[in-house]
Amino acid sequence: PLQTARGCSWRKCAFCNYPRVDFGTYRTFSSEKIIDTITYLQTTYDCQHFWFHDNDFPPDRAKRTSEAILKSKLKNLFFYIYARFEDGFNDNKLLSLMHKSGFAQIHWGMESGCQRVLNMMNKGSNVSIMSQILKKSSNNKISNICLAFLGFPGETKKEAQETVEFLREHSDYINLLGLQTF
16 A cells, blocks of 8 residues: 555545545655655565555546656556546546556546536536546556445435446446445
8 A cells, every 4th residue: 555645636525524634735745756665665575566545646647657657667566546537537548658557447436427416526527528438448458446326415316326327338347346325
């Protein structure tokens, strides 16, 4: 496990307490510090698998980190991250770069497959973009883990069913599902 950031870059989800716990700040390691830390752990302890326990890993950070990993010539590493379905991930070039640098798995904070519910949550995600990202990520050999929940206040039974249908329709691109109740 590695924690290279404190706080969340989004800080707007209606259900989340992170902005209150971390006082709304978002701080990250530089790409150089990430590389130094990974190099130390790989050299000293022969670590190959690194799970970034950051609250989220935005696309611009994923790009900078991937480029730094490739530039450093680190090899045979596997990275796992938590991320939000942001439009920046809807990019084959970025996902290919991430895969090439060792990003193997993304745990997506999906929450819902219904646009109205995502809007109520202030998630900043778009269902059609989520669909595209899942397909592109899978096609770039990155495993998709979707984290979702049912029962958000105001969600109807029909809207909960939309989430189930979204998951069913995208099952070829989802490697694991974490489905909870709110």
